[in-house]
Amino acid sequence: MSSKPQPVDLFAQQLPLETRQSVMSSGASRTAGRKAVLENDFSDPDALRRLAGQIKQHTLDHLDQYLEQAEASLQKAGAAVYYAADAKAARRRIRLILEEREIHRVVKAKSMATEEIHLNSYLEEHGIECVETDLGEFIVQLDGDTPSHIVQPIIHKNRRQVASAFESHGLGEFNDDPEVITQRARAHLRTKYFKSGAGITGANFVSAESGRLVLVTNEGNARFSLAPNSVHIALVGIEKVVPRDQDLAVFLNLLARSATGQQLTVYTQFINGPKASSQPSGPREMHVIFLDNGRGDILDSNCREILRCIRCGACQNVCPVYRQASGHAYRATYGGPVGAVLSPLLSGSNFVDLADLPKASSLCGACREVCPVDIPIPDMLLKLRNRAHLLGLKTRHVPSMEPFVKLATKPALWKMAMILGKAIDLLPLKMQKLPGIQEWLKLRTLPSWKGGEFRRWMKKHQRRKGKGKRV
Numbered sequence: 001m002s003s004k005p006q007p008v009d010l011f012a013q014q015l016p017l018e019t020r021q022s023v024m025s026s027g028a029s030r031t032a033g034r035k036a037v038l039e040n041d042f043s044d045p046d047a048l049r050r051l052a053g054q055i056k057q058h059t060l061d062h063l064d065q066y067l068e069q070a071e072a073s074l075q076k077a078g079a080a081v082y083y084a085a086d087a088k089a090a091r092r093r094i095r096l097i098l099e100e101r102e103i104h105r106v107v108k109a110k111s112m113a114t115e116e117i118h119l120n121s122y123l124e125e126h127g128i129e130c131v132e133t134d135l136g137e138f139i140v141q142l143d144g145d146t147p148s149h150i151v152q153p154i155i156h157k158n159r160r161q162v163a164s165a166f167e168s169h170g171l172g173e174f175n176d177d178p179e180v181i182t183q184r185a186r187a188h189l190r191t192k193y194f195k196s197g198a199g200i201t202g203a204n205f206v207s208a209e210s211g212r213l214v215l216v217t218n219e220g221n222a223r224f225s226l227a228p229n230s231v232h233i234a235l236v237g238i239e240k241v242v243p244r245d246q247d248l249a250v251f252l253n254l255l256a257r258s259a260t261g262q263q264l265t266v267y268t269q270f271i272n273g274p275k276a277s278s279q280p281s282g283p284r285e286m287h288v289i290f291l292d293n294g295r296g297d298i299l300d301s302n303c304r305e306i307l308r309c310i311r312c313g314a315c316q317n318v319c320p321v322y323r324q325a326s327g328h329a330y331r332a333t334y335g336g337p338v339g340a341v342l343s344p345l346l347s348g349s350n351f352v353d354l355a356d357l358p359k360a361s362s363l364c365g366a367c368r369e370v371c372p373v374d375i376p377i378p379d380m381l382l383k384l385r386n387r388a389h390l391l392g393l394k395t396r397h398v399p400s401m402e403p404f405v406k407l408a409t410k411p412a413l414w415k416m417a418m419i420l421g422k423a424i425d426l427l428p429l430k431m432q433k434l435p436g437i438q439e440w441l442k443l444r445t446l447p448s449w450k451g452g453e454f455r456r457w458m459k460k461h462q463r464r465k466g467k468g469k470r471v
């Protein structure tokens, strides 16, 4: 930790109401879909989540061994394998592969690892056009924006904003019909697939046993990115390895259900090396780059379980803070509960810049309940808060809890505050004239005062319990 500890801003920006509504409604519907499909399809979904967590943890505990096995299996299948210690090394490796083959345009299927290393801008700087082919990522690229959700990159945009982006980039007159938008993107992207020299992807999983690389998409864009091209480059986080092919059944059963409430994504691709006599189509070359970029340090830390993450986004969908703030508020590639842990850890010596993120949680535990690999996210948030505390970092814009502590630990004072609190119901009309509060009330309605309800409930409950005993 070389940087000087600085106070950091916690979610300093106010999110527009329209954006918050998009994020909230999408998060709520995905969460409901996840619950319905898991409960409908499995008698004990939690047992499956625990099993998935155990498989991932076992893999992490023996990662050296499984990485070596994956490397050997991939090479046996005809792929070239590289390791990149950091983002710089990964970017350079990709550029060298492309430059050696005089490739000046690539198509890219959605990959968070390539977002993490900021590949697009780097390739553009070196004269290589990089076209995003996932619809959401394509729109993000058109707008010069960044994804705000792991699975739904444009969760923060509505269809009117998308239609405007298409119009301003010459992709037809304004039309916010989703079918028209999709058809236009499809027509535009199809020309790009055939004019590029390489397809770049990430990987959802890599089987150490067989070297099979698994890609899941709902749009088929990963297939299109690879089919007409002679070179496939896959950038894969080292934690994406799983021991055996049969383990994939556990993860594939959980991934789509947790992410989108689907039983399976529309396209699930198993890639077993480049084009060969046993495999007549596909790219002639396959290059797999295993990316560390801070993961080794996380593995040695007390937050290693975060590397079990299979990037489903369920914790983002359910998180009350993410639903209010959206992904950009986290100022990093990974947002939401997973990002509040992963982003500061991946930032290495820049930990201080993101050390406020673990505070962006009410610690309600909803993220842990939905996580398909049973990651104890709230425990890690506390560990990271403690790390920031030990480094002497302070967070600006967070009111002190001291007055509340004084009030809550003095019963007589608390009781009086409950009675006085009722006066708040009479205030809103006057408060609307106050600067600051006026802005706040534009976005929210002041709820009616409920103070004292719990005490009344408790008294009633105890009376009933007492009566029960006498009977």
Ligand code: SF4
Binding pocket: 150, 308, 309, 310, 311, 312, 313, 314, 315, 316, 338, 367, 370, 371, 372, 373, 374, 375
């Ligand atoms: S932490 Fe768990 S719930 Fe969140 S994205 Fe990762 S796997 Fe999904």
